[in-house]
Amino acid sequence: MFDWLGFKNGLPLWWSYRLNRELKADVEDIFEGIAHTRKELLTSWTVEYWSHLERLLEQMEVIDEERTKSVEQYALSMDKLFAAARSRAMDLSEIFLLDEQATVVFSSHSAHTGVRYSAGSVISAGLEYTHTGSKCLYGPFADPLTLEIGPSTSAFHDKMTLLYIVPIIKGGIWKGALCGRVPNDVIGDLIQRESGHVYPDSGDNYIFMARPGLNKRIAPGTALSRSRFEDRTFTHGENLKDGVTTNWGTVSVKEHTELEIMFTDPATGKLHPGVANTIANGSNLFVAFPGYSDYRHIPVIGKGVTFQLPHCPDVWGMMCEGDLEEVYRIRSVRWKMIRLQVPLLIGYAALSTVLITLLFGQLPTLAAAGIMAVFNLLYGCIVMATLHKKAASPVVDNLQKISQFIRINAEGKGDLTQRLDHGQFAHDETKELAMWINNxxxxxxxxxxxxxxxxxxxxxxxxxxxxxxxxxxxxxxxxxxxxxxxxxxxxxxxxxxxxxxxxxxxxxxxxxxxxxxxxxxxxxxxxxxxxxxxxxxxxxxxxxxxxxxxxxxxxxxxxxxxxxxxxxxxxxxxxxxxxxxxxxxxxxxxxxxxxxxxxxxxxxxxxxxxxxxxxxxxxxxxxxxxxxxxxxxxxxxxxxxxxxxxxxxxxxxxxxxxxxxxxxxxxxxxxxxxxxxxxxxxxxxxxxxxxxxxxxxxxxxxxxxxxxxxxxxxxxxxxxxxxxxxxxxxxxxxxx
Structure with missing residues (x-):
């Protein structure tokens, strides 16, 4: 019944799932929506940045004739074009131009100018791919220069890099390339969206290699984006930097999630079922008990999809997951009312039995009936006060908080920087409403x-x-x-x-x-x-x-x-x-x-x-x-x-x-x-x-x-x- 979880761990999770089994269809819709939205967001983002570089290339062709007239004027024009392109394409940390010898002849990071990318360099495979005339979204790969240049828009930053490469073809011959550098943590920000995360305690959206086309060195199931729980920023317990402890060893990374971690189940050493089924079928949705074991050997549920970004030779996969415990942690207001009413009813029955036994043998019927009426009235008041304090009042307070928050943003004049603190809400429908409003x-x-x-x-x-x-x-x-x-x-x-x-x-x-x-x-x-x-x-x-x-x-x-x-x-x-x-x-x-x-x-x-x-x-x-x-x-x-x-x-x-x-x-x-x-x-x-x-x-x-x-x-x-x-x-x- 409890499958790989065992009785001790499986029973409370099974009970949570049984209490909320009517939410299964909603949970499926939630994960379907998260996966679809994130995939479309990645695609539109990629198309947008291709258009930025193509526009820049067209502008460069217009001023190309200035090169023969005045070197100084040409350099000044290029500076203006690159600065304008970076102001529009804010996720790019650098834009640089390569000549036909793959030497950097112009860059928004001046220290990069003059560097030559020979065979075997960090981007040589991507450059060779573009010799056919095709554009290439190359990476992720480790490049210390990305760390040296600094971040673009992501709060995180390391040396992991994505590179947009637009070839320059003249007369059918490769004459160079226009390249845009993106710190790889940017795509993690795109798919995570922390302030509106539906499952803030455990939800994690991550990208992995599904079918390598150009990057044959990257095995299927290898992480291509940063995990939310790489360090202590979003983790209240163990994290991948310090190491996640399992009965089969410690799962950890030294520098970053990308390319270091394989999404395998530590109990079997094989790709965990979510990733494996997504690669095999192109899609995977599983939200029922007992979930499946992830790379931490923790029961999770979620949606997996595969996709190919424009001009990326590799097929990537994405998992949108949450721990089974958090997803079904909710306890309905209706359930809370039942939990309050049952002991009150049992107490009423017990007290009524004792009181009737004592009164009807000792007092006249009319007097006993009067005492019972007073007792019922007093007990009814106690029940009403208890239900108001323990059930109705908390729900009303939470609804008032939500109403006040919504009122701030009503009529199109609101502060969109504020979020509801879902930690102040009980694990019921009001917390769900607060999380979805935040989202x-x-x-x-x-x-x-x-x-x-x-x-x-x-x-x-x-x-x-x-x-x-x-x-x-x-x-x-x-x-x-x-x-x-x-x-x-x-x-x-x-x-x-x-x-x-x-x-x-x-x-x-x-x-x-x-x-x-x-x-x-x-x-x-x-x-x-x-x-x-x-x-x-x-x-x-x-x-x-x-x-x-x-x-x-x-x-x-x-x-x-x-x-x-x-x-x-x-x-x-x-x-x-x-x-x-x-x-x-x-x-x-x-x-x-x-x-x-x-x-x-x-x-x-x-x-x-x-x-x-x-x-x-x-x-x-x-x-x-x-x-x-x-x-x-x-x-x-x-x-x-x-x-x-x-x-x-x-x-x-x-x-x-x-x-x-x-x-x-x-x-x-x-x-x-x-x-x-x-x-x-x-x-x-x-x-x-x-x-x-x-x-x-x-x-x-x-x-x-x-x-x-x-x-x-x-x-x-x-x-x-x-x-x-x-x-x-x-x-x-x-x-x-």
């Missing part, structure tokens, strides 16, 4: 912090967008001025061409009538044609200058689109965070309505931000399209001008030959007239193209103004979002 407040605080950081990043990105828009507007206005000057020059040239055409026409009639004066008229025509050639050269220069301005403008619009992508990602994250807040609020029912309202407002703001970003994106795409059309039109204008220049040269050559051949003057004039007519046609087409270009530039100016207005609207939304979040007092040192 909800902890989740809400984490979500609010992420929303606050997201709003700050949206505001920062919006400011960059606004600066880019202002710069683009200035470039567009300058381009408009250049095009306007060019069009004005073209129009003057068109007038000159029309005059030249008229002159040539008059010259043709005059030469036919007065052949002797042909030479003089041809000279005039030659002069006009030379003047036309000069004007054509001016037009060609103006067109080339406009082309360069349009290319610069198109590059600026591309930069705006990259900023918009960041805002879209942040809007999606904000929407997901608000959904999580709604879920957490729904889990506590009526007490979570205030938080649900806030979550709904945040989701609306995220949707409005997404809509505004989509409008800006559509406008920018229209701007880019118009710019391309303007560029194409200018290219066409360049060809037309070149054709006109060639025709003018041909006309000049014909006129020059006419002076030497008098007898062919009439024929020459006819040919010149024909050429001038072609030039006139080219001029008309040039006029049409210049008008189209001018129209496109005006459209671009209007689009830029629209982008600026929409950008200002996004800033207003972000400010409102920050005001909404700032209503709550948050623990700024928390990350997740």
């Amino acid at each position: 909800m407040i902890d989740s809400l605080e984490g979500i609010m912090l992420q929303v606050k950081r997201a709003a700050t990043e949206v505001l920062s990105s919006q400011q960059v967008l606004h600066q880019s828009t202002v710069s683009t507007e200035g470039s567009t206005e300058r381009m408009s001025g250049i095009i306007h000057d060019m069009i004005r020059s073209i129009r003057r040239q068109l007038k000159d061409i029309d005059i030249a055409k008229d002159v040539v026409g008059d010259m043709q009639g005059t030469l036919r009538a007065l052949e002797l004066k042909a030479s003089e008229q041809i000279t005039v025509a030659h002069t006009e044609v030379e003047r036309i050639g000069e004007k054509m050269g001016q037009i060609s220069n103006k067109v080339a200058e406009t082309n360069r301005t349009i290319v610069t403008f198109m590059e600026t619009t591309q930069q705006i689109r990259s900023v918009l992508q960041v805002i879209e990602e942040i809007s999606s994250q904000t929407n997901l965070l608000s959904l999580n807040a709604s879920i957490e609020a729904a889990r506590v029912g009526e007490h979570g309505k205030g938080f649900a309202v806030v979550a709904g407002e945040i989701r609306k703001l995220a949707d409005r931000t997404r809509q505004s970003t989509e409008e800006i994106n559509e406008t920018v795409q229209l701007i880019y399209k118009n710019a391309k059309e303007a560029f194409a039109s200018m290219e066409e204008g360049t060809l037309v001008v070149q054709e006109g220049t060639q025709l003018v040269a041909a006309a000049s050559q014909i006129l020059s030959g006419a002076n030497a051949e008098d007898e062919q003057k009439t024929q020459v004039v006819d040919e010149v007239v024909g050429l001038m007519e072609k030039i006139a046609n080219v001029s008309m087409e040039n006029r049409k193209i210049s008008t189209e270009v001018e129209g496109k530039v005006q459209e671009l100016l209007m689009d830029i103004v629209n982008v600026r207005h929409t950008s200002n609207y996004v800033e207003v939304i972000t400010d409102f979002l920050q005001q909404l979040v700032n209503q709550f007092r948050l623990t700024e040192t928390r990350r997740k």
Whole structure:
């Protein structure tokens, strides 16, 4: 019946389980929810940090051309980019860049610059993996440099490390990598969430190796994250640093949980059933008596899952556990009432029997009945006082504490740094309620912090967008001025061409009538044609200058689109965070309505931000399209001008030959007239193209103004979002 526990240890645990057997379905849901939430949190965290490094890599490519111009300016730009990336990705303790020899050429930790990672180094396996072009989440591994650099966001810190590696591939060849260093204790903080821990005395969420892909040296069942009970911080008894005593030896670690401890049952030397079944089946849920033996040979229950983080070659497992004793430690208020009522009823029956025996043999019936009535009244008062003091009053006091705590955070204006002290509650439903309220407040605080950081990043990105828009507007206005000057020059040239055409026409009639004066008229025509050639050269220069301005403008619009992508990602994250807040609020029912309202407002703001970003994106795409059309039109204008220049040269050559051949003057004039007519046609087409270009530039100016207005609207939304979040007092040192 008591299986491996034995009678002495098994009986009290069996009794606790039997008293709370109706909670089994709830306990299953609890562990399912914990495991699912932690797995999704790890995945979203990993995706977020990949996006931070990818964004940084894109920004580095933009400033890469500065390297050839000025080494000092390039280094300054890199410093700014790395500092900005670290401020956004706070869990990273270092960002560094490797060249094709795997040498650190730039790092946010300057002492790291110049270090070369040769074959056999701590990260060589991860670097080799990226030579195929794939990104790699490598680790955990021990790196003393991580300890030297210092912590990022975790309260704990040692040399255990995770490394994000983004390869730089050019022409199919590995040219280096952009790397982000994360102290491994960060993932322990992500899955533990101490202040809202459901089972504070024994609950432990930990990661282990399930199926090694790249890290073959790490055996399945080996710890990959810090245990809550590694040292005395969260342990009231034995811990892994001092050693956990079992009948089969002491379980301990020297430096850290990661890679030192194997989750084996000390009684058998094999992987304990929770870990073994999770690896074998991909999932394991067991919450019934007698539980299963863990690495301390203590009966535990919980949920195990396997998962693979984005771009991590290894499959990890995670156990979300609690001691069977703590999970089923609860004693219902109903059970406490029964425990009070039973002895009171037994006492009443015994006293009534004794009193009736004494009275009814000695006193008249009426007197005995009166005494019994007084006795029942007095005993009833004693029962009421006892039930009030031992049962009702403690429950009411606890409910008042909970009510007061909830009232602090009501109406969306609360102190999310406070938690209920569940140690002040008895082991009944009120303690369960207090723990779940703490869990909800902890989740809400984490979500609010992420929303606050997201709003700050949206505001920062919006400011960059606004600066880019202002710069683009200035470039567009300058381009408009250049095009306007060019069009004005073209129009003057068109007038000159029309005059030249008229002159040539008059010259043709005059030469036919007065052949002797042909030479003089041809000279005039030659002069006009030379003047036309000069004007054509001016037009060609103006067109080339406009082309360069349009290319610069198109590059600026591309930069705006990259900023918009960041805002879209942040809007999606904000929407997901608000959904999580709604879920957490729904889990506590009526007490979570205030938080649900806030979550709904945040989701609306995220949707409005997404809509505004989509409008800006559509406008920018229209701007880019118009710019391309303007560029194409200018290219066409360049060809037309070149054709006109060639025709003018041909006309000049014909006129020059006419002076030497008098007898062919009439024929020459006819040919010149024909050429001038072609030039006139080219001029008309040039006029049409210049008008189209001018129209496109005006459209671009209007689009830029629209982008600026929409950008200002996004800033207003972000400010409102920050005001909404700032209503709550948050623990700024928390990350997740």
